[in-house]
Amino acid sequence: MTARGYVLFAVMALVLAAVGAFQSWQLALTILNMSLISAIMALGVNMQWGFAGLFNVGVMGFTAVGGLAVVLVAQPPVPDAWAAGGPGALLGLLLGVASILAAVLVYKRLPKGRLRGLAVFGVLVVGYFITSAVFGPATQAIEAVNPASEGYLGGLGLPVVLAWPVGALFAAAVAWAVGKVSLGLRSDYLAIATLGISEIVIAVLKFEGWMSRGVNNVTGIDRPVTRPVDLQAAPWVQSLADTLGWDVQQAASVVSGLGYAGLFALVLGALIWLSERAWNSPWGRMMRAIRDNEVSARAMGKDVTQRHLAIFVLGSALCGLAGAMMVSMDGQLTPGSYEPLRFTFLIWVMVIVGGSGNNWGAVLGGFIVWFLWVQVEPAGRWFMELVTSGMADTSDLKAHLLSSASYMRLLTMGVALLLMLRFAPRGLIPER
Amino acid sequence: MDFLNALVTLSNFMLVPALAYGSQLALGALGITLIYSILRFAHFAHGDTMALGTAAVIGATFLLQGAGIGIAPLPTALLAVPFGVVAMVLYLLAADRLVYRYYRRVRAKPMIFVMASLGVMFVTNGITRLFMGVGETRFEDGARFVFNVRDFRDFTGLAEGLALRNAQAITIVTALIVMVALFWFLNRTRAGKSMRAYSDNEDLALLSGINPERVVTITWVITGILLVLAGTLYGLDKGFRAFNYFQLLLPMFAAAILGGLGNPLGAIVGAYVVALAEMGVTFAWRRVAGHLLPEGLEPSGMVQLLPVDYKFAVTFMILVIVLLFRPTGIFKGKVL
Numbered sequence: 001m002t003a004r005g006y007v008l009f010a011v012m013a014l015v016l017a018a019v020g021a022f023q024s025w026q027l028a029l030t031i032l033n034m035s036l037i038s039a040i041m042a043l044g045v046n047m048q049w050g051f052a053g054l055f056n057v058g059v060m061g062f063t064a065v066g067g068l069a070v071v072l073v074a075q076p077p078v079p080d081a082w083a084a085g086g087p088g089a090l091l092g093l094l095l096g097v098a099s100i101l102a103a104v105l106v107y108k109r110l111p112k113g114r115l116r117g118l119a120v121f122g123v124l125v126v127g128y129f130i131t132s133a134v135f136g137p138a139t140q141a142i143e144a145v146n147p148a149s150e151g152y153l154g155g156l157g158l159p160v161v162l163a164w165p166v167g168a169l170f171a172a173a174v175a176w177a178v179g180k181v182s183l184g185l186r187s188d189y190l191a192i193a194t195l196g197i198s199e200i201v202i203a204v205l206k207f208e209g210w211m212s213r214g215v216n217n218v219t220g221i222d223r224p225v226t227r228p229v230d231l232q233a234a235p236w237v238q239s240l241a242d243t244l245g246w247d248v249q250q251a252a253s254v255v256s257g258l259g260y261a262g263l264f265a266l267v268l269g270a271l272i273w274l275s276e277r278a279w280n281s282p283w284g285r286m287m288r289a290i291r292d293n294e295v296s297a298r299a300m301g302k303d304v305t306q307r308h309l310a311i312f313v314l315g316s317a318l319c320g321l322a323g324a325m326m327v328s329m330d331g332q333l334t335p336g337s338y339e340p341l342r343f344t345f346l347i348w349v350m351v352i353v354g355g356s357g358n359n360w361g362a363v364l365g366g367f368i369v370w371f372l373w374v375q376v377e378p379a380g381r382w383f384m385e386l387v388t389s390g391m392a393d394t395s396d397l398k399a400h401l402l403s404s405a406s407y408m409r410l411l412t413m414g415v416a417l418l419l420m421l422r423f424a425p426r427g428l429i430p431e432r
Numbered sequence: 433m434d435f436l437n438a439l440v441t442l443s444n445f446m447l448v449p450a451l452a453y454g455s456q457l458a459l460g461a462l463g464i465t466l467i468y469s470i471l472r473f474a475h476f477a478h479g480d481t482m483a484l485g486t487a488a489v490i491g492a493t494f495l496l497q498g499a500g501i502g503i504a505p506l507p508t509a510l511l512a513v514p515f516g517v518v519a520m521v522l523y524l525l526a527a528d529r530l531v532y533r534y535y536r537r538v539r540a541k542p543m544i545f546v547m548a549s550l551g552v553m554f555v556t557n558g559i560t561r562l563f564m565g566v567g568e569t570r571f572e573d574g575a576r577f578v579f580n581v582r583d584f585r586d587f588t589g590l591a592e593g594l595a596l597r598n599a600q601a602i603t604i605v606t607a608l609i610v611m612v613a614l615f616w617f618l619n620r621t622r623a624g625k626s627m628r629a630y631s632d633n634e635d636l637a638l639l640s641g642i643n644p645e646r647v648v649t650i651t652w653v654i655t656g657i658l659l660v661l662a663g664t665l666y667g668l669d670k671g672f673r674a675f676n677y678f679q680l681l682l683p684m685f686a687a688a689i690l691g692g693l694g695n696p697l698g699a700i701v702g703a704y705v706v707a708l709a710e711m712g713v714t715f716a717w718r719r720v721a722g723h724l725l726p727e728g729l730e731p732s733g734m735v736q737l738l739p740v741d742y743k744f745a746v747t748f749m750i751l752v753i754v755l756l757f758r759p760t761g762i763f764k765g766k767v768l
Contacts, residue, residue, distance in 0.1 A: 055543050057476070057550075128737070181752050185759050187543055188474040192685045193755065196748040199682060207741040340678070341557065345550055352547070407561035414554025418531060421548055 001360045005429045009360075012367050019375075026250065029257030031374050033329060036264035037322045039366030042350040043271055043359060044318030050357035050431065051284065052311045053291040055191045058178070060343035061198025062316045064205055065174055066167030066323025067333050068212055073163035074222045074328070075155035081145040081210075086153055088138025089210055092131055099127020142210040152213045160222045164267070164324045171320020172313045174201065179312040184305035190312075198344065205335035212335060219332040225259035227331075228252040260329055267325065268363070271318065275359040287311060288357075319347075341410060346373060349417045355427025364429055372416075373409060380408030438723035440592040444581070446715045452600040452669055454707030455607030459662035460680060461687035461699040462614065463655040469631040469694035470651040471532065473545035477553035478659070478684060481520065483677035484560045485656070486663035489516035490571045490672060491563070497573065505575035507598065509664055516664065521656035527552050528652055536648075560674050569672040572599060592723075599668040610661060611700060614654070618696065623650050631694060682744055683710065686751045692761030701762065709750055710743045 001009075020028035041059060048054040103123045110116040143151045174197065182193035205212045212218065231237050231252035241251035278284050290297040290304055298304050327333050346369065354365020384405040391398040420427065460482060467475040492512035502508045531548050577583075578601045581593030618624040623646075630637040630647045638644060663677065670676070687706045691698020717735040725731070738746065754761060 053543065055546060181755055185755060188546065189689075189755060189759070191474060191476075191546060192682070192689070193748075193751065195685075196682050196744065196751055199679065199744045200742075200748055203741050203744060207739060341554070345554060348547070348550060349554075401562075404562045404565055407558050409558075410554055410561065411558030414551050414556075414558060417554060418548065418551035421544070421551060422531070422534060425544075 002429070005360050005364070008364055008428060009367075012364065012371070015371065024250075025254050026257065029254060029261060031371055033257060033260045033264060034326075034374075035367040035370045036261065036268050037326050037329070038347065038350060038370045039268055039363040040264075040271060040322040040325070041319050041347045042354065042362040042366040043268075043275055044315040044322070045347050045351045046354075046356060046359060046362035047275065047315035047318065048312055049351060050359075050362070051279070051287045051291065052308055053187070054183075054308060054312050054315075055187060056194045056312065056315065057191050057340075057344055057348075058194030058196075058198035058201075059319050059347045060338050060340050061194070061201035062171040062175060062319035063323030063326070063343050064198075064201050064335070064338050065170045066320030066325075067327035068205060069167035069170045069320070070160065070163040070221060070324050070327040071212055071218045071333050072155045073158050073166050074160040075218060076157040078145065078150045078152065078154035081142045081150060081153050084145050085138035085141035085210070088134055089142060089153065092135025092138055095127065095131040095134055099124060099131060102127060139208070139210040147216075150213075151216070152210050152218075160328050161224050163328060164321055167324025168317040168321040171323070172317040175313045175316030176309070179309045183308045183312065195340075198340065202335060202338050205333075205338075212333060215336050217332055217334045217336070221328065221331045221333070223331050224263060224328055225256050228256045231255055264325060264329075267321070272359055272363060279359060346370075346413065349413050351427075352417055352425075353420050353427060355429040355431065357431030358427065358429050361427050361429035361431075365427065368428075369413070369416075372412065376409040376412050377406050380412075381405040383408065434591075434723040437590055437592045438720045440584075440588075440590055440594050441719050441723065444592070444594045445719075446711050448594070448596060448600055450707045450711040451704070452603045452665075453711065454704035455603045456662050456666040456669065457680070457683055457687050457707055458700045458703035459607055459610060459658045459665070460684040461691070461703045462611075462696055463658040463662070464684055464688045465691070465694055465696055465699040466651055466655055466658075468688065470627060470647060471536075471545070473542045473549065474685070476546060476549045476681065477527075477556055479678045479681040480553045480556040480560060480674075481524065482659050482663035482666075482680065483564075483672075483674045484523065484556050485516050485520040485660035486667045486672055486677070487560050487564050487674075488519040489513055489660060489664045490569060490667070492516060493571050502573070504573075505598070506602070507572050507574045507668055509571055509573075509668055510602070513660060513664055516660040517657050520660050521653050523556075524652040524656050524659075525649065528648065557674065557678070564672065564674060566674060569667075571672065572668050574598060592719075597669075599665070603665040603669060606661060606665060610658065614658075614696065617654075627651065679744070682751075683707075683747045686747045686754075690750060690754050690761055692763040695761065695763045698761055698763035706747055706750060710746045713737045713746045714740045714743050 016028050016032055019031065041063065044062075045056060045059060048056050103120050106119050106123050107116060110119055142153060145151055178193050178197050179190070182190045206214050208214065209216065228249070229252070232248050234252075237252050237255055238248055240255070241248045244251065246254075286297070286302060287307065289300075290302060290307055294304055347366075350365035350369040351362050352365070353369055354363065355361025381402070384401050388395075388398040388401050460478065464475055464478055467473070467478075489509055489512045492515035493507075493509045496502065496508050496512055501511065503511055531552055532545065535544055535548060575598050578596040578598055579587075579594075581595045584595065585591075585593040616624075618628060626637065626642045627647050627650060629640070630642055630644065634644075637647075666677070666680070683706050684703075687702035688699045689702070690705060691700070691702030714736065718731055721735050722730045
């Protein structure tokens, strides 16, 4: 990292400290923790865009798949639901996969022609009906088990931290399928395909209640750090609160936040180290060579599509990891809260603002943009109040403008993205 | 067996809505395909610009309604469309001057354009929400039906009914007129021909004295008209919610790619295929099957292939199939 990078990170730390001193330490830690997670997502996107020039607009989908992993790994299993339809649901999934594989097999074995098309279609239709005959009743039975609090299969009841790598694996699997289809074609196609898959992942999370409880949300997921409520009872937290002159509640939530910050910083640190190593390795040079001139890289014997696939999977895995970490910090999976603007496009702003092609830049972008995202809302309200101060209090327009102040941040982010792209396309910490 | 009743049910619940939805998609996909063939990038701000255009139309509609001006039984929004068009054409041209023109001059990679269009999308989205919020706004007025289920049943004496909503009829008719006008423009006028020339071979077009900036301007103007019409018709049909417009991006892209990016006719065909597939796969075929199958064999379930929530999955599957087997689309779009 250059001197400029150190200065920027120091400024960021000061700003966060200022938030702690003037607003509250809880807020500062909340921003810090989400920044750490965002930084991991930004690292993933930077890998795809900065290393390889791949345009992924499905970050939200990979994040959400990672979040699902937390539910499937850490939640306790629901025995009644398993008894009601567990085997049926699993068998249904297997049948679905099997019919797709059968179709692929038929496609590969038969000679080209109308017969092949019909055979593939037939296999898929038959497979669909068999699958839904098994799958439908099983999932309905599961969703009928105690629907107010359960109605899903639950997870494996394993430690929640284990869900993080699993989340990365899930995202990697989805990314592999998407990449396999759309890489090797025009670059726009990957963008459109990822846009689609992310919408579908969210639809699956919302609709497949037997798996994720859908829009009923899974709450109360085991957390990797003791909850503030439980911390309040601990004597050392109480004595800490006394020494600092805070109330116990505040001290407990700060301690808990620090715990998360430590865990996340550990993960982020390891990832940065790995990414830097990768960037400086022969592999990193190869990726940049492919990015800068695909044709000559191909002439040197590099399999461009395979390399793109690999790095696309890797970057998406980071997004999945971050998604899992986020869900385990919140302690809940809320499929309704995934919005592309927040989870996909904001990450892109982070990468562009921070500096694409520079790991430290992406991380810094994660911090700055998340900070702005949180703080622009009150600023927007203040701005709207300023604008509307001349209007009568009863004016509809004034009420409307005040209520829509929170959308100011979309505007701000868009303007920031456009300005950076135009005047400093290399970002705050440019690629070396 | 009751073929007529089956057909009527099918039309009422699937064919007519799909035709209307397909027309809305077609107008959107035409814009995407035009931008693609002239400016050569995937315009991600399309959905949100449609939303903003519709918002402008809604604003004008409310003003007109407030002034007591209307064209009942047609919705007032049709009268407001020109205001929306002017606003959006100015907006798009401003976006072009402020954002895209620079990248054209430095001959940036297509991905940079896409990124810039993301920025424009963000800004547009923010502006739309500033005006409209995130809730649903309905702005349809005038008569609701051209003919409703009861009229149809009384008239034909069939057991099943068919309704044609005003919004659907207007959508289909408008889309037809616009498409014909667009093809006339592209094939018969000098400006349209210069657009096609520019799209086919940029260098040759420049050589023969076609002004690229003029071509680009015309493209944005046409896109603006298509956008506002598509958005308004969609809003009349289904109500206005900013987020739904963003979600239209995927079916519109799928339609444009399916037909072959850069091919206007392909975009239209693609749009109707996507709409029919989306509706067909998520449609509950029970009643239709009940009429068609012999007595005693009526299905007990809904006979719905996929729940409605998965309509994007259908679009996506179409996209995947096209990408796997025929990346240039049905009508061989641009060399991709």
